[in-house]
Amino acid sequence: xxxxxxxxxxxSIALTGLFTDLGLEVxxxxxxxxxxxxxxxxxxxxxxxxxxxxSLGNFIEALEAGADTLVMIGGTGxxxxxxxxxxxxxxxxxxxxDFKMIILEPPQGQSRKLxxxxxxxxSNCSSLKVxxxxxxxxxxxxxxxxxxxxxxxxxxxELECGETTAAYQQSLALISxxxxxxxxxxxxxxxxxxxxxxxxxxxxxxxxxxxxxxxxMLLEPxxxxxxEKTLGEMGVEVERSAYLSDWIKEHLIxxxxxxxxxxxxKMAAASYLNHFVGGHGRESVGDTVRYARRGYDGVIHxxxxxxxxxxxxxxxxxxxxxxxxxxxxxxxxxxxxxxAGFRTRxxxxxxxxxxxxxxx
Amino acid sequence: MKITVGIPRALLYYHYYPAWxxxxxILGAEVVLSDExxxxxxxxxxxxxxxxxxxxxKLYLGHLANLRDKGVxxxxxxxxxxxxxxxxxxxxxxxxxxxxxxxxxxxxxxLSVEINIHQQYKETISGLYKLAARFDRRPxxxxxxxxxxxxxxxxxxxxxxxxLTPFDVLSGREPEKIQGALxxxxxxxxxxxxxxxxxxxxxxxxxxAGVEVITAEMLSTGEISDGADMLEKDIFWTxxxxxxxxxxxxxxxxGIMGVVLVAAFGCGPxxxxxxxxxxxxxxxxxxxxxLVTLDEHTxxAGLVTRxxxxxxxxxxxxxx
Numbered sequence: 001x002x003x004x005x006x007x008x009x010x011x012s013i014a015l016t017g018l019f020t021d022l023g024l025e026v027x028x029x030x031x032x033x034x035x036x037x038x039x040x041x042x043x044x045x046x047x048x049x050x051x052x053x054x055s056l057g058n059f060i061e062a063l064e065a066g067a068d069t070l071v072m073i074g075g076t077g078x079x080x081x082x083x084x085x086x087x088x089x090x091x092x093x094x095x096x097x098d099f100k101m102i103i104l105e106p107p108q109g110q111s112r113k114l115x116x117x118x119x120x121x122x123s124n125c126s127s128l129k130v131x132x133x134x135x136x137x138x139x140x141x142x143x144x145x146x147x148x149x150x151x152x153x154x155x156x157x158e159l160e161c162g163e164t165t166a167a168y169q170q171s172l173a174l175i176s177x178x179x180x181x182x183x184x185x186x187x188x189x190x191x192x193x194x195x196x197x198x199x200x201x202x203x204x205x206x207x208x209x210x211x212x213x214x215x216x217m218l219l220e221p222x223x224x225x226x227x228e229k230t231l232g233e234m235g236v237e238v239e240r241s242a243y244l245s246d247w248i249k250e251h252l253i254x255x256x257x258x259x260x261x262x263x264x265x266k267m268a269a270a271s272y273l274n275h276f277v278g279g280h281g282r283e284s285v286g287d288t289v290r291y292a293r294r295g296y297d298g299v300i301h302x303x304x305x306x307x308x309x310x311x312x313x314x315x316x317x318x319x320x321x322x323x324x325x326x327x328x329x330x331x332x333x334x335x336x337x338x339x340a341g342f343r344t345r346x347x348x349x350x351x352x353x354x355x356x357x358x359x360x
Numbered sequence: 361m362k363i364t365v366g367i368p369r370a371l372l373y374y375h376y377y378p379a380w381x382x383x384x385x386i387l388g389a390e391v392v393l394s395d396e397x398x399x400x401x402x403x404x405x406x407x408x409x410x411x412x413x414x415x416x417x418k419l420y421l422g423h424l425a426n427l428r429d430k431g432v433x434x435x436x437x438x439x440x441x442x443x444x445x446x447x448x449x450x451x452x453x454x455x456x457x458x459x460x461x462x463x464x465x466x467x468x469x470x471l472s473v474e475i476n477i478h479q480q481y482k483e484t485i486s487g488l489y490k491l492a493a494r495f496d497r498r499p500x501x502x503x504x505x506x507x508x509x510x511x512x513x514x515x516x517x518x519x520x521x522x523x524l525t526p527f528d529v530l531s532g533r534e535p536e537k538i539q540g541a542l543x544x545x546x547x548x549x550x551x552x553x554x555x556x557x558x559x560x561x562x563x564x565x566x567x568x569a570g571v572e573v574i575t576a577e578m579l580s581t582g583e584i585s586d587g588a589d590m591l592e593k594d595i596f597w598t599x600x601x602x603x604x605x606x607x608x609x610x611x612x613x614x615g616i617m618g619v620v621l622v623a624a625f626g627c628g629p630x631x632x633x634x635x636x637x638x639x640x641x642x643x644x645x646x647x648x649x650x651l652v653t654l655d656e657h658t659x660x661a662g663l664v665t666r667x668x669x670x671x672x673x674x675x676x677x678x679x680x
Contacts, residue, residue, distance in 0.1 A: 045635035047626055077596030078448035080628050086593055087632050090639050103593075273458050275439065275474075278451035306412065308628040312455030315410045319462045332412060 002027050003121070004062035005071045006055035009219035010144045011244060013176045015071075018137040021179060022122045022130065027067040029058035032222040036061055041335050043091050050223060050304035050334045051216035052084050059088060063097045069121075074105040078278040079309060106251050114252065132180075138248070139181045143188040145243040147171050150195050152239065155232030157200035165229060167194045206237045207353050210291035212284045213302035214310050215242045217333060224302055224333060225342050231300075234350055239296075241287040242280065265290065272316050279309030285316050292324035297353045299326060300346075305334040327353060362390040363495065365471070366432035368423035369394045371416055371453075372440060374526040374550035380436060382512035386505035387495035392432050394423040397557035401426050406656055408463045415624040415655050416551045417452055417459065419558060424464050437470040442478035447598045450629050520577045525563060527554040541572035542674055545610050547603050547637070548622030549630070550577060552654060560660050562622065562652070562667070569671050574616065576606035583609050590640075600629040607637040611644060618648045618674045620667075625655035648673065 003019050004027045005012070012028050019026045030036070032054060040057030059070055070092075075082025085103045092099065104117055119130055147168065155164040171191030178184040209231060217224050218240055231238050254261040262283065269286030276282055288299045301317055303310035314330050321328040329349045331342070365384045367373060384391050395401065397419060405422025427435050437460055440453050452459070457472035471494075473487045474480070492502030519529045528534055544566060546553055553559050553575065563573050576584070587609030588594055588601055595601045610616045621637060623630035634651060641649045650670045652663065 045631045048631045048635070049628070074593070076446075078451045078454065080632060082596060083593075083632050086591070087635060090636060094639060094643075272462075273455060275441075275454055275458075277455040278448075281451065281455060306626045306628060306631070308414075308451040309455075311410060311412050312451060312459055314412065315459045316455075316462050 001025065001069050001121075002067045003069045003071060004029055004059070004067035006058040007032055007220065007222075008216060009221065009244065010148070010172060011219075013144060013172060014137050014140045014244075017140055017176060017179065018133055019121070021133040021136060022118075022125055024122055027062050027065050029062040030065070032058065032220070037222075037335050043095065045087070047306050048087075049080060049307050051214075051220075052080070052088070053335065054220070054223060055084070056088050056091065059092060060095070060097075063092065063099060068099050070099055070101045071121075072101060072103050074103045076106065081279070106255070135181050136179065136184060138245075139184040140175055140178065141248060142245045143175050143184050143191070144172065145245045146188065147175070147191050147195065148243070149240070150192060152228060152232060153237055154195055154198050154200060155229070156206045156235055156237040157202065157204050158232075159199045159201060161233055163198050164195070164232070167198050170194055204235070206235055207297045207350065207357065208237045208239070208295075209353070210287065210296045210299045211238060211240045211302065212242075212280075212287040212291075212299055213313075214280055214284075214304055214307050215247060217302045217304055218242050219244060223304070225337060225339055227300070227302065227346075230343065230346060231350075234347070236350060239291075241283065241291075262286075268293070272320055273312070277309045277312045279307065281309030281313040284310060284313035285320060288317060288320050288326070288328060289324065292320070292326040296326065297357055298349065299328045300349070301328055301330040303330070303332045305332045305336075307332075327356065362388065363434070364392050364432040365389045366392045366394065366427035366430065366435040366468075368420055368427060368435070368437075369396060370420040370423045370555070371456075371551045372438075374530070374554050376513065377530060378516040379509040379513035383492075383505045383509040384436070384495070386508045387492055387501065389495050392427065392430060394426040394430070397423075397555050399557075402557065402656060409459075410463070412626065413459070414452065414626045414628075415558060416549065416627075417456075418656065419551075419555070420456070421460060421464050424460055424467060428464070428467050432468060434469050434471050435467060437472050439472050439474045441474060441476040443475065443598055445478055447478065447596055447601060449598055450600075450627075521580060523574075523578055525554060525573070525575055526550055526577060527556070527563070535567055538567070538570055538572050541570055542617050542671070542678065543574060543615055544571045544671075544674070545574045545606070545616050545619045546622065547576055547607055547619060549599055549603075549624065549627070550575075552624050553622050558654060558656075558658075559622065560654075560658060560663050562620070562663070565664065565667055566620070566671075569667070571671060574610075576602050579606055579609060587612070595629075595633065597629045597633075600633045604633050604637060607633075608640065611640060611647065616647060617678060618650065618670065620670070621649060621651045623651065623653050625653050648677070 002025045005015050007029060016026050016028055036057030037054055039060045040053035044053040044056050072085040074085055089101050151164055151168040158164045171194050174187040174191045178187045211218055228238050250261040265283050265286035268289040269282050273282050273285045284301055291299050317328050317330060367380055381391050401422040402419055404425045405418040408421045409418040424435060437457050439457050440449050442448050457470055471491060473491045475484055489502050492505055546563060566573050584602055584605035588605035590608045595604050621634050623634050638649055641647055
C-alpha cells in the first residue's frame, strides 16, 4: 500500500510523519506547480472551486508516481468540500486509474469512527501505536503553526530579504525529523531559535495586516501566490486568522464533544452575520471585526473564485469596513490569476494603508 | 388598510409560493408579488450584488428592489437552512437575508424567519408562531395559517406530479398535451429553469418544438431517492439531491430520449452535481445530454441553435 494525500501548506510534513510512523509507505505528491494545476483544471468541472482542482492535480501526479491509496477528507455540507472526494474519485476512475480512496468523514460526535478509519489504513498496528502516532502528529501540527506565525512577525523586520524564509524552511525540516511528542517539543525549540536568530530591525515601524478568508487559500502558499511572503518582504507584519491546528481543534475535538468553538469570532460577527453559512464565511466577517478592534491597519480577504460562503462574507465586508473604518481588500483567486496584477493590487493597498497611517 | 407583504418572484418562490401565500392570506395580510423578471430587474440586481454572486441571487436582489419600489410594508425573506433531515440548502440561502440587507439600499423590514428542520425543528415552529403573532395575536389563527399553508403546499405538489411545471401552475397556464412527442427531461434548479427571462424560455422553446418536457418536480420523493441510492454518499444539498436523484432515475428509465442540464454560472452545487450526472450518462452511453450554462450574458440565438441541434439529433436517433 502506497499512501498519498493532497498538499495543504505544511500538512505534508505532518501526514508523512503520521503514515511512516504507522509503518506505511508514503508517496508525497510533487510540490504544487503549474503542471499540477493544469492537470487539475483539465479534468475538474469548469467552475468547481480552486482547491478541488489543485488537489485533483496532486492526486493525478501522485498516482503517476505509483501511489495506490488516496486519503481525503469528507464533510457534511453545506460547503462543497464535503463532496470533493466523491467527485474526484469518479474523475480519477474515468481517467483509468486503479486505486483505493479512504475518505475521512468528520466524526460528528463519534471520535471512535475516525480512529477506526485510521486503523483500517494499517491493520497490523496496535491501538496504542495508533494513539501514539496521533499524539505525535497533533504536536507536529501545532509546532508547524507556531513556527509559521513567528515567521510572519519576523519577516517584516528582517534586514536581509529572504533570510527569514530560509530559516523557516530549516525549522520545518527539523520538525519532520521528530518521531515522538517529546522530540517535537525539542525540535520546535530549536526551530524557534533559528527564526529568532534572523537579524532584524527591532525599531522599524511596520504596518499590520490581518488575513481572513477560506482556509485552503489561506494555508496553501501556491494557491495564494505567496501572499504572506510577498507582504512580509514589503515590510508588513501579517497575522493569519486560520491555522490547521485551529481547524482540527474545532472540527475533530470540540464539535465531537459538542462544545462551542470560535465563540469570540462568532460574537464579533453577530451584528452582521449571526448564522453559520458553511465554510468560513462567518469567520471571515468575525475576524475582520476583531482585527479592526485590535487596531490593525487593514484586512485582506482571500477566497477561491465561486466560493459561495465567502461570497456571502464578501457582500457584508464593505459594510464592516465602512463602519469600523478599516480598509478591506477582497481578492478571489483561481488558475487565471496573474502574479504581476496581484502584486500591483497589494502594493496599491499597502500604499493606501501607509497613507492612512501617516495622517493618523 | 391591509398590511402588505412582498414576496420576490425568485429563488424559493417556485418551491413554496402557494404555502407562503396561504399563510399570509389567512393572517389577514395582502401578498404582493414582484413583477415578472425584466431586463431592468435583472440589471438592478446585477448592480446591487457582488460580482461573483450567482445569477439567481443577483436576480433575487433585483426582485427585492422591485418590491421596495412598489412600497410594500414588509418583504418575506426567510432564512431557509434546511427543509429535511441531514440536508441543507446551498450556503447562499443561509446568508440570504444578510446579503439582501447589505446589498440593496432602503429595503423595508425583512421578515427573515429561520427554517431549519434538521437542527432546530422546535425553534423553527416557534419562530413561525412569532412571525404569525406580528399579524394576528390569536394563537389559533397562527395554527390555522400554518395548516392552510401545508394544505396549499400539498395541493401544489400534487399538481406538479401530474406533469405540470411550477411555472404552469403558478401562472395558471396549462400547456396542451403533445401527442407522440419526444420526451426530454430538463434538469436544473427550479429558479433557473422556470424563470422565462433568465432561462430564455427554454421549456417553452422545447415545447414549441414538439417536445414533452419532464422535470424533477414531477417525480415523487420515492423515485428521487431511488435514483440517489445509486450514489455511495448521498448529496447533502436538498436541490442537489433532487437533481441528482432525478438524473439517475431517468438514466434507469425507458422513454426519456434526452436530458438538458441547466446550470447557473458559478453555482457551487451545480458544478459538482452536473459533473457527476454527465459522467454517469457518458458511461452508459444510452441517453444524450446537453449542458447549458446560464449567466447574465446569455445570448438567445446561441441557445436556440444548440437546442435545435440537440432535438434534431434526438429525432435521428429515434428514427434509427
